[in-house]
Amino acid sequence: VKVAVLGVGLIGGSIGLAARRRAGAEVVGYDPDQGALSRAVELGAIDKPAFEIADAVADADIVFVAAPVGASAQTARLALEAAGPECVVSDVGSTKRQIVEAISDPRFVGGHPLAGAETAGVEGSREDLLDGATWYLTPTVGATAGATGRLSLLIERLGARPVAIEPDAHDRLMASVSHLPHVFANLLVAQVAGAIESLGAAVESDLLGVGPSFRDATRVAGANTAIWTDIYMSNRDALVAAIDEATGRLSEVRKALQDGDSNGLAAWNERARSERAKLQRAGLGPDS
């Protein structure tokens, strides 16, 4: 099988490594950054570099667009123009409505592997990055069943689990599961930085050894700005809705605190406890 990877960052590089080593694929890579392309060859993430998208996809059976979300639709469009009639073109972007609406081609199937994407760069690529990961696919009515089938088969050989989902459901889910936690992480960092400033610089160095809750809650704060601005912008309405819902929940907790309603706070915490346990059983939660 011949695979083209357009964009050799962490995800593109890891797809290349897994495709070569696990699926015996021949992988051609393209990246506007020549340095990244050279490193991808050195790391064994791709067999050979291409210097034009058209050259990369010319003989490909399957093309993965692994560009930032904002550049994905245009990259996929260029790939589809140069690709053969039996080629499947997919992407790995964190939101799906935008690209699915922009592209109407039976050879295109949107995708999103749920794998850590905070650390950008081909240097972090790993053959096993996608092991066991859910890999959402958004086959539209226009996409041929054959295209989706061949893509799913390769994804399984890479070690991930292809799962079909509607683009709208995907984006709403990601707004709560991924984008809102990133917003909260940024917010907490800003708030604590402000609190330290208002309380005096002396406090700062004394926080050494603070408990794990703040550290865990802010691990993704200030994630790659280019990548995340794209993600936020492409999921604006769903994220606004998630923020509105979160604001409502915050105001309920605020009221319980204001009223000194200890029973209400205890019940609220117990609900979180059982919801967390339920999510843990589904493999989603902490310590899983």
Added chain:
Amino acid sequence: VKVAVLGVGLIGGSIGLAARRRAGAEVVGYDPDQGALSRAVELGAIDKPAFEIADAVADADIVFVAAPVGASAQTARLALEAAGPECVVSDVGSTKRQIVEAISDPRFVGGHPLAGAETAGVEGSREDLLDGATWYLTPTVGATAGATGRLSLLIERLGARPVAIEPDAHDRLMASVSHLPHVFANLLVAQVAGAIESLGAAVESDLLGVGPSFRDATRVAGANTAIWTDIYMSNRDALVAAIDEATGRLSEVRKALQDGDSNGLAAWNERARSERAKLQRAGLGPDS
């Protein structure tokens, strides 16, 4: 040195272990839960059990009240009644204004070691739990310098770093560093549980392998309800203020999303990035 530990949970048990092994102390333990007291003896966290607070503190040089926040003031009061004139009584509660206002005794010095307290129970006790941890002390004008000095000396021998702070500054800082992250964790769990329900049960099992941001952000969701209801209730006003500030920050992000202000979102994320880097340098942030 003779130490009394009133409440042999995770923190009390760890203080006992460290005091016995690192400071050569003789440790008497008290706990209303007889089972916890027996296990504390078995685990070597205390030398011997006492069945009344008065018995535990009778000969003590230093007393640590390691009860839940809601019971700490009353426990400290009973300890001070039975303790000798040279004894120092301290506590380990997560908020400090309440107990400092409630107790006016030159032998009392409030305290708060910043160590993981989510996992309750003496079974989790470790001699090194407090290693390198900041241990806030809130000596009031009434407390004798001798009492604070002797307490600080023992805390250093336990492996922690005693740091003086005003009760008000402490509680405001903890509202942002610790209590708000717990509120956010509960909120995110509830929100994702709701999203999964509204999108259909099929999604739930497909989330297996979701990226680390949600997992990290919700690790402390539904922490021990008794302990945390006490903490929330004893820091109500500071937490309400922190929630109000957070709500304001959320509404700024919402506006940028609503307006499609990608430059504003990028600048906001860059600020979080540099604030995070600054907090990391102070030893507070992620990956430190």
